[in-house]
Amino acid sequence: MASPHPSRVLKETALPKTGEQESMQTAPSYKLVTRNLNFFYGSFQALYDIGMNISTHKVTAFIGPSGCGKSTYLRTMNRMNETIRNTHVEGDLLLDGANLLEMDVTGVRRRVGMVFQKSNPFPKSIYDNIAYGLRVNGVNKKSVVDEAVERSLQRAALWTEVKDKLAKPASALSGGQQQRLCIARALAVEPEVLLLDEPCSALDPIATLKIEELLFQIKDITTIVIVTHNMQQAARVADYTGFFFMGKLIEFDETRKIFQNPSKKETEDYVTGRFG
Amino acid sequence: MVMQISRSRKITNNVMLTLSGLCALLVVMVLFFILGYLLWNGATSLNWDFFTKLPKPIGETGGGMANAIVGSGKILLLATLIGVPLGFLAGVFLAEYSGRTFAFLLRYTVDLLNGVPSIVIGIVAYALVVKPMNGYSTLAGGVALGIMMIPIAVRTTEEFLRAIPNSLREGAMALGATKSKAIFTVVVPAAISGLTSGMMLNLARVAGETAPLLFTALGNMFWSPGWLHPSASLPVMIYNYATAPEDSLHAQAWAAGFVLLALVLGINVTARMIIARGPASARR
Numbered sequence: 001m002a003s004p005h006p007s008r009v010l011k012e013t014a015l016p017k018t019g020e021q022e023s024m025q026t027a028p029s030y031k032l033v034t035r036n037l038n039f040f041y042g043s044f045q046a047l048y049d050i051g052m053n054i055s056t057h058k059v060t061a062f063i064g065p066s067g068c069g070k071s072t073y074l075r076t077m078n079r080m081n082e083t084i085r086n087t088h089v090e091g092d093l094l095l096d097g098a099n100l101l102e103m104d105v106t107g108v109r110r111r112v113g114m115v116f117q118k119s120n121p122f123p124k125s126i127y128d129n130i131a132y133g134l135r136v137n138g139v140n141k142k143s144v145v146d147e148a149v150e151r152s153l154q155r156a157a158l159w160t161e162v163k164d165k166l167a168k169p170a171s172a173l174s175g176g177q178q179q180r181l182c183i184a185r186a187l188a189v190e191p192e193v194l195l196l197d198e199p200c201s202a203l204d205p206i207a208t209l210k211i212e213e214l215l216f217q218i219k220d221i222t223t224i225v226i227v228t229h230n231m232q233q234a235a236r237v238a239d240y241t242g243f244f245f246m247g248k249l250i251e252f253d254e255t256r257k258i259f260q261n262p263s264k265k266e267t268e269d270y271v272t273g274r275f276g
Numbered sequence: 277m278v279m280q281i282s283r284s285r286k287i288t289n290n291v292m293l294t295l296s297g298l299c300a301l302l303v304v305m306v307l308f309f310i311l312g313y314l315l316w317n318g319a320t321s322l323n324w325d326f327f328t329k330l331p332k333p334i335g336e337t338g339g340g341m342a343n344a345i346v347g348s349g350k351i352l353l354l355a356t357l358i359g360v361p362l363g364f365l366a367g368v369f370l371a372e373y374s375g376r377t378f379a380f381l382l383r384y385t386v387d388l389l390n391g392v393p394s395i396v397i398g399i400v401a402y403a404l405v406v407k408p409m410n411g412y413s414t415l416a417g418g419v420a421l422g423i424m425m426i427p428i429a430v431r432t433t434e435e436f437l438r439a440i441p442n443s444l445r446e447g448a449m450a451l452g453a454t455k456s457k458a459i460f461t462v463v464v465p466a467a468i469s470g471l472t473s474g475m476m477l478n479l480a481r482v483a484g485e486t487a488p489l490l491f492t493a494l495g496n497m498f499w500s501p502g503w504l505h506p507s508a509s510l511p512v513m514i515y516n517y518a519t520a521p522e523d524s525l526h527a528q529a530w531a532a533g534f535v536l537l538a539l540v541l542g543i544n545v546t547a548r549m550i551i552a553r554g555p556a557s558a559r560r
Binding site for chain 2: 078080083106107109110113114116118120122123124132133135136137182185186189
């Protein structure tokens, strides 16, 4: 491989050191460990005592009816919920063994990337969208940025479609392309974990398929956690699936087990379409 | 009976329609009347000397208002340098950081400030700048107009920033940007066309202010060197010439009025063009 190892590029260019440097080499089997996690919007408790181990380089999906807490849980993993006033979280969320709830928040978000439900390209060029994460993290050297932009777009299966119009505004892309751009943008900073919050809910089946294919490609370089409303999607892409209901994690197991032989009645009712 | 009611209703309807239509027409006519009158009197009094020469001493004809045009430019430049950064940053705070109670207080204060009569702002600038520095000056005029620009600068900034979808802030922060970095590298650039045009309209609004300049920049028949001497300005010049007892001066006042109006309209039209051509995200 001619291109440097993914975890190298950022480190070599003097990024602020975040957490354990050798995480890729001494990869533990669990990237994210959650213990006794409770979450509150004001006095409303949205998550009850969540515990979960998320495996490195696997795809983990969260399913459950609207309002069950799956997105809230996802958003505690990069501490995005902190931007909402009057919320608080209790418990432990260990990223490579260190509690990310106690780390510097920008460092956490550099290591734990996120793609949102509705694609949110910045009103900038395609190139500047991808370069944004590198630049805010202090990487400005043109050759490094150029290379990262190309690599990220290739990983997001978008390079061939946009390589001749990198200077064009990102808003000129189609919906599916915009979402892949957002994935590329998140990948550009080499996140150790990539969170996806219903990334395909606004996309047509073909664009959805492209994103699902790309998740298979990128799980080699990052750990993926995806929230989805679409149970077939979870069955197709995920290695592990968690079923949430009313703020509780009802069942968490290998995807095959969840869909074919769930151990809880609620899970079975949900995956067989009896409610939700 | 039924017929009568419906007939009186029809009449009322027609009367109201005619009345409101006439008022609408009248409103439009007021602007065109002012424009036409100024064009007629102003454009005919306008010549090249107006832009290049100093005013002639009382009693002589001819001359121009070059010093007042430059003076107005300098005062407005200062006002922009004072009012825009202050108002913009306060607006950023209001839209992005402030808690509810403080935001309410700030917004209320700003609205009150917007309602303060311009002559009172002039007195404040007089007390703040003219008195301590012992003299009327371009600086004092700039401070007065700068204060007048603050409220609109705050509120336009707040409105345009609030119009930017939250998903952009989250997207930037999810990449490891701090909140302020997200605001200044993504949110503000997304709103830039609206912000620019808002500030230009703000400038156009104070460009014609006369009262606050009367006892801050005062006036000057000659060039005003630097920033610390009394300075001529178009609105004050119009005020002085229009009340002077000579027809040649009246003509000059018309010309000045015409130039001022053209300037304000020019800024307005440019600002609206910037809004119309802004990036799609700013209008979303």
